[in-house]
Amino acid sequence: MSAAPILGVEALSKRFRGLLAISDVSFTVEPGSITSVIGPNGAGKSTLFNLVTGYLAPTAGTVLFKGHPITGLATNRIAELGIARAFQIARPFRDLSVAENVRIGALFGKAGRRDVVATTRGALELAGIAHLAEEPASVLTVGQLRHLEVARAIATRADLLLADEPCAGLNPTETAAMIDVLRRIRSSGVTVVLVEHDMPSVMEVSDRVLVLESGRLIADGTPGEVSKNPQVIAAYLGTPD
């Protein structure tokens, strides 16, 4: 029997005036997995993340975290419950060190924490940037900043990490390093959901892939299943006339 889902999305919809950006989307995420959300530009991926993290309120439907509804809760409350988001564009405090930036995540995450030093160190190590701990954030490369953003997010001691395009714009070496980080995070017991455009990375790292097109979930399966799905191929490549 599989474990209870850590995340449940039930009949979720979001309308922006005339546009249904998310349309009756339902899925669950198993704990300890890496799930990727893919889809063409404008498919609704960012909107979905915004709905799960409370930045947007849905027009209809429910989001469940560990079986409890979180729909309509404030973003900070959702973060305290254990959902963190790593943004594609990190906005660190540039004058603070890498460790100090990660420490901020450790201070403002899940409530009731006392082990800030150990949590900070653990997040730096998981994200592969312990060697940069004392550097000012201002000297980091784009790839290193992406790791810092992931470290800050997991330092909140989240159980679920939502990562926005963690591999976007990274070279092959940096991409491989990020994939290693995501796998280590999964091994540490944190469930990961990614929005990612980089297909080789998605296929390599994901246990499961969800495909959105025009707000609808058109496929949900393993990377192998999804890449053979005719609807997915049509959504990405266009249907021949």
Ligand SMILES: Nc1ncnc2c1ncn2[C@@H]1O[C@H](COP(=O)(O)OP(=O)(O)OP(=O)(O)O)[C@@H](O)[C@H]1O
């Ligand atoms: N705040 C908003 N107000 C109005 N329309 C919006 C808003 N946010 C998103 N949309 C629209 O909703 C649709 C889905 O957008 P969304 O950003 O979720 O797509 P996406 O799959 O993340 O795209 P991309 O891959 O380009 O980032 C788009 O048509 C977009 O223009």
